[in-house]
Structure formats: structure tokens, C-alpha cells
Amino acid sequence: MVGFVLQVLMAFLAIMNPIGNTPIFLGLVEGLEEKAQREVARRAVTVAFFIVVLFALAGNVIFRLFGITLAAFRIAGGILVFLIAYHLLRGKRSRQHHPAAEERPEDSSEDVAITPLGTPILAGPGTITTAMSYVGNHTDATKIGLVIAAFFVVCLLTYLSFLYAEKVLEKLGGSLIGVMTRLMGLILAVIAVQMVIEGLKGAFPMLNQP
Structure with missing residues (x-):
């Protein structure tokens, strides 16, 4: 269980990248x-937390509603992550997380807090995908709670x-900061590959055989 918590924590920490997002x-x-x-x-941070928690808790409903399997979601999510x-490793901002300047609202500080900062910079597709992937089709309240708790810790650090x-x-x-961003990118790449591997094992059970 400790290993699971550390894995989830590192995944959220890598994809949220609190230090790397500070200049933004x-x-x-x-x-x-x-x-x-x-x-x-x-x-x-509050907006990002509730968005991700909403998707994490509603993951099972979304899977059933659209006929999505956990294996397919993990493969697609792994590719997205x-x-x-890849962008972090190259020291560039991913367009999934950082919209162009002309796309940013300038009406008020409240608008900036919600978008683009709350979403998609903090609660972007990658963050949502990571949360839903780790929650998966589990009904264990403890495991779901640990995922949410891990994300809360990362939100607090952010x-x-x-x-x-x-x-x-x-x-x-x-x-x-550039070095740390690339390090987070490397960790995130490994996590993404692991997500794809788990998805392939779920889609093709024969891969689980020794």
C-alpha cells in the first residue's frame, strides 16, 4: 500500500510540477x-483539486456510460501523459497544459485563477487521466481515498x-528549475510507459503469462 501511495504521489508531483509552474x-x-x-x-489550486476529484470519483460511471475499458483508458492515457x-524533457511547455498567451483571459484575477491556471495548467488532461487511471474500476474506498489524499498533498505543495x-x-x-522540469519529465515518461504496459496486460491477458 505504501508503494502504491508513493507511486501515485510521484505521478501527480511530476505532472503538476509545482516548481516548474511557478514562473508561469x-x-x-x-x-x-x-x-x-x-x-x-x-x-x-482549489479549482484544480475539485475538478480532478470529480473525475476520479465519476470514473466508473464514465467507463460504463461510454463502454470504455480500464485497459483502453490506461493505454490512451499513457500515450497522452x-x-x-516529452515536452518537459525538451524543456518546452506542453500545449495540453499551457495555452498560448492570446488564449488567456484578461478580464480579472478570478478568471486567471480558473483558466488557464486552475485548468488546464494544473488540472489538465494529463492530471485527470492520471487520477482516473489510478482509481480505475476500484470500489475500494480506501484506495480511492489514498489517490485523492495524494493529490491533495501535491495541491498543497503547489x-x-x-x-x-x-x-x-x-x-x-x-x-x-529547468533541470528539475526535465527530471520530472523523465519520471513522467516512465510512469506513462508503465500505464501503457498495464493497459496492454489488461487488454491481452496472455502477456501476464511468464
């Missing part, structure tokens, strides 16, 4: 007062990173 947060809240910046950070990991964004950037510097 600063860019979006530039010009706002400190109090407003804190509100944006709180609202964005790998694409995001909130703290945003809260002390300027200090984080001063301490780490752009080059170290």
Missing part, C-alpha cells in the same frame, strides 16, 4: 497586489510554491 504563475499574476496573488493561488513528458513564488525563483534560479 508569476507571469499570470504580474501587476496584482500581494493579497490578490494569494487569492489567485488559493482559487486556482507521455506526450506531456499552493505553497505559488505563495512563495518569488523566493523560490530567487533561491533556485532559472537553470535549476
Whole structure:
């Protein structure tokens, strides 16, 4: 069980990448007062948490409604997560997580907190896919609770990173953040491959034979 929790925690940590998203947060809240910046950070993380939890809890219903198997979802999800990991490894922003500047709303700090920060930067397709994949078709409330708890911890770390964004950037510097982003990309790529392997084993039971 501990191994499962650590795996889920690392998956969410890699795909959310709190440190790597800190410069993006600063860019979006530039010009706002400190109090407003804190509100944006709180609202964005809250929105991301509830979106992912909603999809995680409704995963079984979605599977049954659309006739989707867990194996197919893991394969498709693994491919999607790998694409995001590929961009991180190259030191680039994935378009699944980071929309172009012209797509970002400029009406208010509340809009920025919801989109693009809350979604898709934090609660993007990769994050949702990861949550649904780990929950899968389990009915074990304990296991589902552990997935949600792991995501909550990562959301808390993300909130703290945003809260002390300027200090984080001063301490780490752009080059170290780039290295950490690539490291997260590598971890995420391995997780994506594992998701595909599990999906293939589910789709083709003969692969489970020694």
C-alpha cells in the first residue's frame, strides 16, 4: 500500500510540477497586489483539486456510460501523459497544459485563477487521466481515498510554491528549475510507459503469462 501511495504521489508531483509552474504563475499574476496573488493561488489550486476529484470519483460511471475499458483508458492515457513528458524533457511547455498567451483571459484575477491556471495548467488532461487511471474500476474506498489524499498533498505543495513564488525563483534560479522540469519529465515518461504496459496486460491477458 505504501508503494502504491508513493507511486501515485510521484505521478501527480511530476505532472503538476509545482516548481516548474511557478514562473508561469508569476507571469499570470504580474501587476496584482500581494493579497490578490494569494487569492489567485488559493482559487486556482482549489479549482484544480475539485475538478480532478470529480473525475476520479465519476470514473466508473464514465467507463460504463461510454463502454470504455480500464485497459483502453490506461493505454490512451499513457500515450497522452507521455506526450506531456516529452515536452518537459525538451524543456518546452506542453500545449495540453499551457495555452498560448492570446488564449488567456484578461478580464480579472478570478478568471486567471480558473483558466488557464486552475485548468488546464494544473488540472489538465494529463492530471485527470492520471487520477482516473489510478482509481480505475476500484470500489475500494480506501484506495480511492489514498489517490485523492495524494493529490491533495501535491495541491498543497503547489499552493505553497505559488505563495512563495518569488523566493523560490530567487533561491533556485532559472537553470535549476529547468533541470528539475526535465527530471520530472523523465519520471513522467516512465510512469506513462508503465500505464501503457498495464493497459496492454489488461487488454491481452496472455502477456501476464511468464
